[in-house]
Amino acid sequence: MGLSTLLLYTSNLSALWAVWVGRRQRSVLWLYAFCSLFFDVLSYILKRTNIKWRSANLFLLIEFILVSLYFINQIDRKNYRMTLYAIAGAMCMYFIIHTLSGTLYKVNFTDASLLYGMYIFYSLVGLYKVITEIEFVMVERNPLFIISVAFLLYASGNFIIFLFENNVLLMNKGLKALLWLYIHNPLNILKNFMLAYAFILINKGK
Amino acid sequence: MSLLIISAIAVMLLLSLGVIFFVMLYQRRIIAHQQELKLINQQKELELIQASIQSEEIERMRIASELHDDVAATLASARLFLYKEKDAGYNEAIINQSKELLDEGIVKIRNISHKLQPAILQHLGLQQALESLTDVINRSGQITASHTSISALPRISDSTELAIYRIAQELLTNMLKHAHPTAITLHTQASQQHIHIVLAHNGTGLTQHTYEEQIYKKGATGLKNIVNRIKSIKASIRFFQDPDGRFKIELTVPV
Numbered sequence: 001m002g003l004s005t006l007l008l009y010t011s012n013l014s015a016l017w018a019v020w021v022g023r024r025q026r027s028v029l030w031l032y033a034f035c036s037l038f039f040d041v042l043s044y045i046l047k048r049t050n051i052k053w054r055s056a057n058l059f060l061l062i063e064f065i066l067v068s069l070y071f072i073n074q075i076d077r078k079n080y081r082m083t084l085y086a087i088a089g090a091m092c093m094y095f096i097i098h099t100l101s102g103t104l105y106k107v108n109f110t111d112a113s114l115l116y117g118m119y120i121f122y123s124l125v126g127l128y129k130v131i132t133e134i135e136f137v138m139v140e141r142n143p144l145f146i147i148s149v150a151f152l153l154y155a156s157g158n159f160i161i162f163l164f165e166n167n168v169l170l171m172n173k174g175l176k177a178l179l180w181l182y183i184h185n186p187l188n189i190l191k192n193f194m195l196a197y198a199f200i201l202i203n204k205g206k
Numbered sequence: 207m208s209l210l211i212i213s214a215i216a217v218m219l220l221l222s223l224g225v226i227f228f229v230m231l232y233q234r235r236i237i238a239h240q241q242e243l244k245l246i247n248q249q250k251e252l253e254l255i256q257a258s259i260q261s262e263e264i265e266r267m268r269i270a271s272e273l274h275d276d277v278a279a280t281l282a283s284a285r286l287f288l289y290k291e292k293d294a295g296y297n298e299a300i301i302n303q304s305k306e307l308l309d310e311g312i313v314k315i316r317n318i319s320h321k322l323q324p325a326i327l328q329h330l331g332l333q334q335a336l337e338s339l340t341d342v343i344n345r346s347g348q349i350t351a352s353h354t355s356i357s358a359l360p361r362i363s364d365s366t367e368l369a370i371y372r373i374a375q376e377l378l379t380n381m382l383k384h385a386h387p388t389a390i391t392l393h394t395q396a397s398q399q400h401i402h403i404v405l406a407h408n409g410t411g412l413t414q415h416t417y418e419e420q421i422y423k424k425g426a427t428g429l430k431n432i433v434n435r436i437k438s439i440k441a442s443i444r445f446f447q448d449p450d451g452r453f454k455i456e457l458t459v460p461v
Contacts (some may be wrong), residue, residue: 114419139233156218175208
């Protein structure tokens with residue numbers, strides 16, 4: 001088994017640990033981890049069959065809704081929360097309309113990069129909360145810090161890939177494969193493992 | 207273009223890592239600052255406790271010397287006058303009674319004065335002062351008090367010796383008042399870093415849990431004084447019951 005295959009399979013199944021560890025919490029984040037695992041496996045199966053429909057658009061939308069719910073709920077001020085809900089709602093609508101107006105057989109990566117830009121913002125909000133409301137002496141023991149770091153790294157790495165996926169990278173298939181394999185997959189594994197670690201910390205806190 | 211995309215991804219990741227490290231460093235700095243503040247507050251609290259204990263001791267010394275030098279001297283003069291009057295042939299019975307009352311008053315004042323300002327502690331040190339505490343209890347004849355020692359206590363700073371003496375004095379007073387023991391043992395031991403004092407009795411005493419409950423209750427001034435004195439000398443105290451059912455109080459003082 002080559003490194004690329006190992007990375008691909010590990011990435012597809014990396015959310016399994018988080019799903020197992022967080023099974024008793026049944027929180028928004030656990031649902032996100034579950035959807036990650038489900039859609040990773042589903043998209044792998046779909047690629048190996050003749051079905052042309054791609055599940056990624058649906059996953060991107062569900063991912064955005066769940067991640068938005070988690071991070072926006074971390075904000076204490078109601079007016080900020082409401083504003084962000086409105087912005088997230090508008091982005092969801094834009095993504096749905098734009099995706100439906102195109103083709104369902106093509107993943108809407110360009111708009112997904114906007115959603116990933118939003119994750120970067122959410123992560124920064126999470127990190128801001130970590131440093132303004134110090135609850136843990138060791139920052140590494142703070143689940144919000146771990147989750148924010150996981151999404152910041154994951155979204156930062158994927159933002160550029162998604163942004164150029166449908167135009168520049170379509171011309172350069174070699175680079176595209178390379179980026180998906182060596183940037184997207186390791187970041188996906190890292191994010192899912194960090195989610196699992198955050199679930200462990202939340203379990204310990206309870 | 208490929209190089210540009212790879213560079214852009216690298217820049218994004220580096221920026222993210224930069225933000226993460228900034229958050230970690232910033233949080234550490236804030237926590238270090240908070241700990242520093244906590245330490246300063248603790249230091250201030252300690253200074254306040256020490257100042258209040260010191261002023262209390264000064265006041266005790268002032269009252270002791272007033273009693274000893276002024277009131278006792280006045281009573282002694284009155285006694286002398288009574289002696290004179292006796293020689294002059296006045297009612298001998300009344301004069302003798304007055305003399306006895308005056309003698310009793312002088313002894314009482316002397317005792318109070320010694321309690322307030324333990325001269326034995328100043329001159330002979332903690333070991334003898336603690337022994338004298340058990341001797342006083344023994345003299346009552348109702349309770350057996352004994353003192354055991356593995357190694358003689360060294361002379362330490364006056365304030366620490368006084369604090370230990372006052373703690374032992376308060377603990378013994380509390381025992382006599384509330385525990386109703388028939389036998390008390392005071393054990394002292396010194397090592398290079400610590401002085402250990404163990405008070406044991408066969409009455410009804412406190413456990414660590416009840417002690418910690420008591421100190422937060424309204425009243426319990428004696429116990430609160432003990433807590434303050436313990437803080438002021440950075441000592442520790444432990445209340446427990448040994449397997450034989452005897453209640454013990456262990457005081458450990460860093461030298």
